[in-house]
Amino acid sequence: MNEEYQSLSNAIHAGDKEAGIREALALVNGGKKVPQIFIECIEPTLVDVGDRFSRLDIFLPELMNSASTVKAIQEALLPYLAGDQTQAKKGRIVICTVSGDLHDIGKNIVRTMLEVNGFELRDLGVDVSAANVIKAAVEFNADIIALSALMLPSLPSMKDVIDILHENPKYQDRFKVMVGGGPVSTEWAEKAGADAYGDNAVEAVKVAHALFH
Numbered sequence: 559m560n561e562e563y564q565s566l567s568n569a570i571h572a573g574d575k576e577a578g579i580r581e582a583l584a585l586v587n588g589g590k591k592v593p594q595i596f597i598e599c600i601e602p603t604l605v606d607v608g609d610r611f612s613r614l615d616i617f618l619p620e621l622m623n624s625a626s627t628v629k630a631i632q633e634a635l636l637p638y639l640a641g642d643q644t645q646a647k648k649g650r651i652v653i654c655t656v657s658g659d660l661h662d663i664g665k666n667i668v669r670t671m672l673e674v675n676g677f678e679l680r681d682l683g684v685d686v687s688a689a690n691v692i693k694a695a696v697e698f699n700a701d702i703i704a705l706s707a708l709m710l711p712s713l714p715s716m717k718d719v720i721d722i723l724h725e726n727p728k729y730q731d732r733f734k735v736m737v738g739g740g741p742v743s744t745e746w747a748e749k750a751g752a753d754a755y756g757d758n759a760v761e762a763v764k765v766a767h768a769l770f771h
Contacts, residue, residue, distance in 0.1 A: 562588075563599035566631075570603045573623025575630040582631045592639045593675055600628055601759055604667050625663055632670055648675070649770055652695045653704040654682035655739075656715040661708035664739060664759075668704065671759040672766060688718040695733055702769055704762070705752075707739040716742070717750045724751055734769045738762060 559567060566585065569578035585595055607624045610616045651672060655665050662684050669679050680698045682691065695703050703723075705716050716737055723729045736754040737747050738761075747755035754769055756762035 559599060559602060563595075566595070566599050567603040570600065570624050570627050570631075571607065573620060573627050575627045578627045578631045579634040582635055586635065586638050592635050595635070596671060597760060600631070601667070601671060604628060605758065608663065621663065625666060628670065629666075632673075648677050649701040649766070650678045650680070650698055651702040651704050651766065652680050652682060652691065652698055652700040653706070654686040654691060654694075655684040655706045655708070656691075656712050656719065657685055657687045658715050659707050659709050659712035660684045661706075661739075664708060665706040667759045668706070668738065668756070668762045671763050672704075675763045675766075677766060688715065688722055691719050692722060692729065700733060702734045702736055702766060704766075705735065705737045707737075707742060710741040712739075713741055713746065713750075720751045736762065736765050736769065 562585070566578060566581040569581055582595060585599075586592065604624065607616070607621060611618075611621045653665060653669050653672070655662055665681075665684075669681050673679050680694060680700070682694055691703060691705070694700075703719065705719060707713055707716050720735055723733060723735065734753040735751075736756060737750070737752045738756040738758075742755060744755050754765040756765045
């Protein structure tokens with residue numbers, strides 16, 4: 559990571575909201591674009607935070623502090639993002655963690671990255687049933703349904719959404735489905751009938767762009 563991002567990265571690691579906002583605004587005022595800051599600093603920092611958590615170098619309170627710091631930074635940068643992006647919204651995405659799964663850190667990172675890249679998001683949260691996913695997608699007039707699962711037992715819940723969409727004629731070809739999360743793989747996504755798979759938040763943005771072309 560470039561040295562110019564080190565102070566922002568340190569603030570996220572420390573869970574220091576005030577310092578994080580201050581450093582992020584300094585980068586914007588110095589000429590950095592908001593999506594650039596997310597892609598080049600915030601995303602890799604959060605990946606590192608997640609790696610440290612998985613190695614038990616840090617624990618859940620530190621993980622949550624880092625996540626809430628990023629949320630505060632995002633809110634502080636939104637006014638600059640509005641001025642920075644003159645293009646129309648690229649599409650509507652409903653995102654959630656599927657039924658039986660309460661993990662949302664990864665989903666929240668993906669949501670943030672999609673938002674700063676111009677997509678309009680409705681976040682349904684965690685432990686969302688297949689019926690509620692599809693209901694929300696219809697109400698929001700979504701283009702894409704993005705499903706996250708962090709536990710192996712959650713994969714059948716993810717496939718339930720895909721199966722309902724494929725088996726009901728009124729939903730066929732209406733929504734694209736992208737999937738991701740720890741137990742998900744390209745092979746599983748293809749076998750389940752998903753339209754796309756994203757390995758991480760940066761990849762999810764590329765996948766979402768591709769689904770519109």
